[in-house]
Amino acid sequence: MLLDVGGVLELVDDAAWPLRFRARWAERLGLTEQEYDRRLESANLPDTRVATGVADRFWSGYGAALGATPAQTAELVGDFWDEYCGVVNAELLAALRSLRGAVGLAILSNSGDGAREEEERRFGFASLFDPILYSHEIGVSKPDGRAFAIALAQMDARPHEVLFIDDVDENVESARRLGLHAHLHEDTAGTLAVIAQAVGSAAR
Incomplete structure (x- = not known):
């Protein structure tokens, strides 16, 4: 994911x-x-x-x-x-923590230099996500397909194996064109339902 x-x-x-x-x-x-x-x-x-x-x-x-x-x-x-x-999405993060060990979890974020340090200090993302890929570190931003290619390589995953979640439609559409399953995040409840369905399908 x-x-x-x-x-x-x-x-x-x-x-x-x-x-x-x-x-x-x-x-x-x-x-x-x-x-x-x-x-x-x-x-x-x-x-x-x-x-x-x-x-x-x-x-x-x-x-x-x-x-x-x-x-x-x-x-x-x-x-x-x-x-x-901002503040952490505690409900989503708690749900993701419950999947640790069962599902691979990674981050792909458009960012600015310094974001890794600030977000890690506040939210401790490194305890849950690996890899964590920031645009300022990989040199390319979403929706550029190269950002997704880097993420897939780092995750050692094929596109159809990955669910991508983003709140920007352009990024979601780019991921879909590359063969990833992609969900446009509009609210936490909807995203949790999509995650539950994806995890259930993977388990079958």
């Missing part, structure tokens, strides 16, 4: 929180949201989504572009990760 993190294993609204974050920090730094965006667009920051080891350079450049002090930048970074990680 291959799962996404944000919006699935974590309860977080990826459409809403970046807007809240931008509005909050623009106000705190005395900027309009338009000026906030303009400064970041001109800052030539590294792409943390598909590269590792760039987080420090990214955040120092981010803070400098906005005119933040080092203390403000540190607070901004902490606030970012709190929003990014």
Whole structure:
């Protein structure tokens, strides 16, 4: 079983929180949201989504572009990760823990440099999932088929053997085209029903 993190294993609204974050920090730094965006667009920051080891350079450049002090930048970074990680989907995680040893569990997540450390500190995913594949570490993001190919290779699995769960339709459709069983996560109850059916079918 291959799962996404944000919006699935974590309860977080990826459409809403970046807007809240931008509005909050623009106000705190005395900027309009338009000026906030303009400064970041001109800052030539590294792409943390598909590269590792760039987080420090990214955040120092981010803070400098906005005119933040080092203390403000540190607070901004902490606030970012709190929003990014949200809270764990405890019901789903408990159900998955009950399958440990019976079903292989892995993560494939679009991410940013630093996500592994932040999510592990909060939620301890490594105690349950192996492999854990982040876009910034493998250098490619979903829905690119190469991300799924890497995941299948790391899992030593064939596409038809894997159930993929994600909250983004584009990613689900990409997985289906590659031959994976794929479920669009809309609510935990529905996802748990799909998991139960998949595990029951595999056991027969």
